[in-house]
């Protein structure tokens with residue numbers, strides 16, 4: 001059974017992450033655990049008692065788009081990883097991209113603390129104007145993913161052509177699943193912080209494969225998510241997998257910092273569920 005890709009709808013507000021669209025390469029097809037309309041009656045969203053302030057404000061539910069943890073959070077996480085070793089570029093005369101088009105590609109290996117990740121990207125000419133990360137930017141984003149999560153990603157494909165899985169609502173900027181992360185051209189200029197957030201999000205889809213081996217596991221996450229009075233971002237509502245991946249960015253950023261207590265107050269059930277996975 002081939003992977004089941006589930007691109008998600010795109011938010012329509014003007015936040016710059018709104019053109020960052022992705023989907024999930026689910027390992028296991030699973031029914032949506034929580035059909036629309038079955039939620040508890042209507043009270044206008046439960047009042048949120050905790051508002052994160054100052055350097056923890058990134059934890060507050062986003063009004064639009066995706067979560068965005070700050071550079072300081074990723075720099076702190078990078079501090080736990082060694083330097084990245086990047087192999088010499090190896091040119092491939094013809095590489096088949098996800099949309100089945102072919103062009104010249106460059107392949108490199110990024111090694112971080114003994115883990116090797118293969119990166120396939122277009123030539124500089126092929127990448128021009130597409131707001132794709134350099135291999136160096138990818139390597140730095142990978143260093144900011146905790147080693148036990150990074151271990152579930154083995155290949156990154158930086159595609160010069162759009163995803164074949166166009167959603168009705170817009171561009172797909174990335175996909176994660178089955179150990180692979182794919183990044184696609186986007187319209188907005190991207191900085192290291194954008195790649196840090198996006199790679200962490202996409203790597204979350206690969207981590208899910210470890211915890212979610214059946215529909216029951218997916219359902220359990222959704223139950224925890226529904227029990228929290230807030231969701232990290234509108235994008236988190238796309239799929240259960242995206243809820244996990246969005247929250248995972250916040251979890252990594254806050255865990256072990258002065259923001260952790262606040263994160264637990266805003267997302268108590270997601271936090272406890274994520275901790276339970278970590279202790280397995």
Ligand SMILES: [Zn+2]
Nearest residue numbers: 022023242245
């Ligand atoms: Zn996603």
